[in-house]
Each structure stands twice: as C-alpha cells, then as structure tokens.
Amino acid sequence: MINYQKIKEELNMTGEQIMKVTGILLENLIPTLKIFGFTLLFSIPLGLIVAALKMCRFKPISWLTNLYILIMRGTPLMLQIIVVYYALPFLKTAAKGSGGFVESLLSGVDPAAESFMFTMVIIAFVLNYAAYFAEIFRGGIESIPRGQYEAAAALGMTKAQTFFRIILPQVIKRIVPASSNEVITLVKDTSLANVVAYSEIMLAAKQQMMNYSSLVPLFIAGVFYFVMATVLTALFGFIEKKLNYYR
Amino acid sequence: MSILSVKNLSKSFGKLEVLNDISFNVEQGEVISIIGPSGSGKSTLLRCINQFEKIDSGECEICGITMTRNDENGKAVYADNKTLHDIRLKIGLVFQNFNLFPHMSVLKNITEAPVHVLKQDKAQAEQTAMELLGKMGLADKANEYPCNLSGGQQQRVSIARALALSPELLFFDEPTSALDPELTGEILKVIKSLAEEKMTMVIVTHEMQFASEISDRVIFMDGGYVIENGTPDEVFNNSQNERTRQFLERYHS
Numbered sequence: 001m002i003n004y005q006k007i008k009e010e011l012n013m014t015g016e017q018i019m020k021v022t023g024i025l026l027e028n029l030i031p032t033l034k035i036f037g038f039t040l041l042f043s044i045p046l047g048l049i050v051a052a053l054k055m056c057r058f059k060p061i062s063w064l065t066n067l068y069i070l071i072m073r074g075t076p077l078m079l080q081i082i083v084v085y086y087a088l089p090f091l092k093t094a095a096k097g098s099g100g101f102v103e104s105l106l107s108g109v110d111p112a113a114e115s116f117m118f119t120m121v122i123i124a125f126v127l128n129y130a131a132y133f134a135e136i137f138r139g140g141i142e143s144i145p146r147g148q149y150e151a152a153a154a155l156g157m158t159k160a161q162t163f164f165r166i167i168l169p170q171v172i173k174r175i176v177p178a179s180s181n182e183v184i185t186l187v188k189d190t191s192l193a194n195v196v197a198y199s200e201i202m203l204a205a206k207q208q209m210m211n212y213s214s215l216v217p218l219f220i221a222g223v224f225y226f227v228m229a230t231v232l233t234a235l236f237g238f239i240e241k242k243l244n245y246y247r
Numbered sequence: 248m249s250i251l252s253v254k255n256l257s258k259s260f261g262k263l264e265v266l267n268d269i270s271f272n273v274e275q276g277e278v279i280s281i282i283g284p285s286g287s288g289k290s291t292l293l294r295c296i297n298q299f300e301k302i303d304s305g306e307c308e309i310c311g312i313t314m315t316r317n318d319e320n321g322k323a324v325y326a327d328n329k330t331l332h333d334i335r336l337k338i339g340l341v342f343q344n345f346n347l348f349p350h351m352s353v354l355k356n357i358t359e360a361p362v363h364v365l366k367q368d369k370a371q372a373e374q375t376a377m378e379l380l381g382k383m384g385l386a387d388k389a390n391e392y393p394c395n396l397s398g399g400q401q402q403r404v405s406i407a408r409a410l411a412l413s414p415e416l417l418f419f420d421e422p423t424s425a426l427d428p429e430l431t432g433e434i435l436k437v438i439k440s441l442a443e444e445k446m447t448m449v450i451v452t453h454e455m456q457f458a459s460e461i462s463d464r465v466i467f468m469d470g471g472y473v474i475e476n477g478t479p480d481e482v483f484n485n486s487q488n489e490r491t492r493q494f495l496e497r498y499h500s
Binding site (some may be wrong): 045070109145147148150153154157161165166169170173245246247 | 264276297299332335336338340342344347348349350359360363364365388392394405408409412481
C-alpha cells in the first residue's frame with residue numbers, strides 16, 4: 001500500500017517556505033554561474049590549443065594529447081574534481097615538517113577556504129571541458145576542405161591569416177550545434193561541485209531538503225537548471241540563425 | 248624573357264613517377280593549353296609550379312625569379328620563403344572547384360588578398376574589385392554570398408579574385424570541369440576576352456575545341472611525359488605521334 005499521507009507530508013511546504021528556499025537557491029545561483037562562466041572562459045581557448053597539439057605532426061606530442069583526452073573523457077568528472085581538490089592538501093600533509101621549498105609553497109593551502117575550493121573546482125572543470133571542446137574543434141577544423149587552404153595559399157596569405165581569416169570563421173559555424181550540447185551539459189555539470197562542499201545550487205538544495213524534510217527544494221533546483229538550459233538553447237538557436245547567412 | 252620556364256622537372260609519389268623530365272616555356276602574352284588523359288600528370292604539373300607539391304628535380308623560373316634549381320646531385324633546391332612568396336603573387340590560380348571563401352561576400356572574396364596580403368587601401372581594392380566584377384558581368388552580385396551564385400558565376404568570381412592581385416601569369420586547372428555544358432560557355436568567353444588582352448595563361452583543360460581555338464600552343468601530356476608541344480594545328484590536325492592521334496580520335500568521334 002502506498003502511504004499517500006506520507007508523500008503529502010514530504011512535499012508539503014507553505015508558500016512562504018517555498019519563497020524562502022527559492023531565495024536561498026537564488027543566492028547560490030551566482031557561484032553556479034561563476035563555475036559556468038569561468039569554465040567556458042578558460043576551457044575554450046585551452047581546447048583550441050589541445051586540438052592544435054593533437055593535430056601536431058610531431059607524433060609524441062599528438063600521442064600525449066591523445067592520452068590526456070582519453071583520461072579526461074574516460075573518467076568521471078566527479079572523480080576528477082575530488083582528485084584535483086585533494087591533491088594539494090595531501091601534498092601539504094606529506095611535506096609537513098620537511099622545511100623545504102614545497103612546504104613553504106603549500107603553507108597557504110587551506111582546503112576549507114572558499115577561494116581554494118573555487119580554484120580547484122575551476123581547474124578540474126577546465127581540464128575536463130577542454131578535452132571535449134578540443135575534439136569538437138578538431139572535428140570542425142578537419143571538416144574544412146583542403147581547397148580552402150590552397151585558395152588562401154595561392155593568394156599569398158600566411159598560415160596565420162589563413163587560419164584566423166578563412167578557416168576559423170567556417171569552423172565556428174560548423175561547431176555551433178556540437179558546442180551547444182557541451183555548454184548545456186556544463187550548466188548541469190556545475191552541480192558536481194557539491195562533492196567538495198563548494199556551495200552552489202545543488203548543495204544548497206540538498207541542505208534545504210534536509211532542513212524541511214521535503215523534496216520540494218530539489219524540484220525548485222530542477223527548475224533553476226531547466227530555465228538556464230532553456231535560455232542557452234534559445235541563445236544557441238539564435239547564434240545558429242545568425243550564422244546562417246551562408247551555406 | 249620567359250614568364251615561365253620549366254627545365255627537366257621530375258616528380259614521383261613514392262615509386263610512382265608522375266612527371267618525367269618535363270620542359271617547356273611560356274612567353275609573355277602566350278596562351279598555352281595542356282591536354283591529355285586523366286592521370287597524365289597535367290594537374291600535378293600545375294600543382295608543382297604552384298608549390299602545392301614539392302618537385303624532386305628540375306629548374307623552374309617564374310618571371311626571371313628562380314623557384315628551384317638543381318644541386319650537384321640533381322636534386323631540386325627551393326628558393327627561400329620570401330622569394331617563394333613573391334613568386335606566388337606573380338601567379339594567379341583558378342581552381343576546378345572554384346574554392347571561393349563561403350563566409351565572405353563576393354566583393355570580400357576579391358578584396359581579401361589585396362587588402363591583407365598586398366596591404367592595399369580598402370577603398371582602392373574595392374574599386375578594383377568592382378571594375379573586375381563589371382568585366383565579368385557580375386557587378387550586381389558584389390554583395391551576394393557564393394552559395395547564391397551559379398557555378399559559372401562562382402567561377403567568374405574566382406577568376407576576378409585571381410586577377411585582383413595583378414598576376415603576370417594565370418593558371419586554370421580544368422576551369423569548366425565542374426560546370427554543366429550550358430555554363431561552360433560563359434567561362435570560355437571570359438578566358439577568350441583575357442586572351443585578347445594578352446594575358447599570359449596556362450590552361451589545363453578537356454575542352455579540345457576551345458583549346459584549339461584559343462591557344463598559341465598546345466601541350467599534350469601522357470604518362471607523365473610531354474608528348475607534344477606545338478601550335479594547335481600541329482597537335483590537332485597534323486600530329487605525327489601515334490599516342491596523340493589515338494587520344495584525339497576519341498574526342499572527335
């Protein structure tokens with residue numbers, strides 16, 4: 001028998017309580033957006049560099065880059081966040097009393113500090129997303145016909161001019177759909193930062209869930225993510241349309 | 248002085264020898280057609296002269312500037328990068344598949360290199376581009392994107408793009424092969440008018456009728472060799488070479 005009374009209790013929150021929880025989650029929207037923004041800001045340029053390294057004709061560099069991408073895509077982001085977050089505190093403990101350069105370097109590491117948490121979360125996210133972006137960029141770059149390079153060369157353009165004026169603008173158009181996938185995934189992945197107790201929407205929602213013994217805070221959090229993803233979907237739809245001036 | 252001089256050019260891909268001991272000259276104002284069956288090396292020859300393929304041996308000179316010379320072992324040595332860049336600007340190239348830049352308007356396609364390679368003033372480059380487009384009968388298409396043009400129009404834009412750098416020599420790599428027969432005519436007309444202006448041109452083509460009408464000389468290639476190099480009348484009507492006659496018969500029938 002399903003206990004409907006119990007379900008009702010679990011969902012039951014007054015309007016005032018719901019407003020209060022929404023307010024708390026809204027405050028935590030800022031750290032969520034910070035993770036989102038900084039990750040994009042650094043992972044896109046890094047992804048471009050990684051793509052270039054992977055296409056490098058000097059094989060060892062290409063192989064090393066492949067290994068990096070394999071690890072980043074082959075292990076959970078949650079695990080990567082935890083490893084990056086604990087790496088320095090572990091080193092600090094290990095170096096304790098050695099009195100060396102490493103100890104003095106790590107003396108400022110405070111795992112409970114908000115700024116340390118944030119930095120480590122961003123590093124993990126950027127390393128992970130750069131790998132995915134790199135593959136998107138590489139696919140885009142390799143899809144440009146060789147004739148475009150040859151036409152540019154025949155016109156006397158330098159390699160840099162060819163890349164930035166001829167190839168890259170065409171690559172951007174081609175990678176918008178794949179990138180929009182990645183960016184929308186990122187907005188939801190920001191919730192993984194709660195594993196190191198970095199306070200963002202997901203962590204706040206879990207705390208409020210316990211606070212009120214109710215699932216409603218989780219639903220509210222879900223609405224937050226849903227709205228963000230919808231806005232991004234619309235934004236990418238707009239960008240795709242804007243880039244549709246040629247085929 | 249020859250605009251282009253090629254001496255003993257050879258090129259192989261691994262064991263496959265695609266060009267054997269090719270020699271020919273192109274004089275100022277001449278129109279040369281290169282004909283021959285597929286795989287005869289015509290396109291590779293053109294790609295070699297345009298630095299898309301590295302040659303193994305031979306001496307190439309463009310407008311008196313040495314692009315490659317042979318070292319004591321008979322291996323081709325290329326000039327320095329600055330010289331190679333200068334040579335590139337002396338040669339205009341029109342591709343079989345046009346290779347216009349799809350993200351740029353017709354006008355921008357033409358002004359891109361004059362502005363960013365020759366560092367010409369933008370207004371001046373646009374004026375030149377408009378004049379060229381007028382000559383191609385496309386003045387009203389300046390702000391269109393290539394995807395909105397027919398194949399013949401795209402090819403005319405690509406000819407204008409090549410001419411915008413005022414090259415000494417214009418190369419055509421099968422300029423009508425990607426076009427249906429109706430559109431072929433408009434390109435041939437443009438090439439003919441360029442010939443009347445004494446533009447030096449080398450045309451790789453399968454249009455035999457056209458080649459015989461427009462060319463000062465015709466080069467017939469087969470199996471990586473230059474089999475014949477003569478006037479259209481010598482090659483098309485009075486060839487003493489068995490292979491040439493065989494090839495041309497298939498076209499006439």
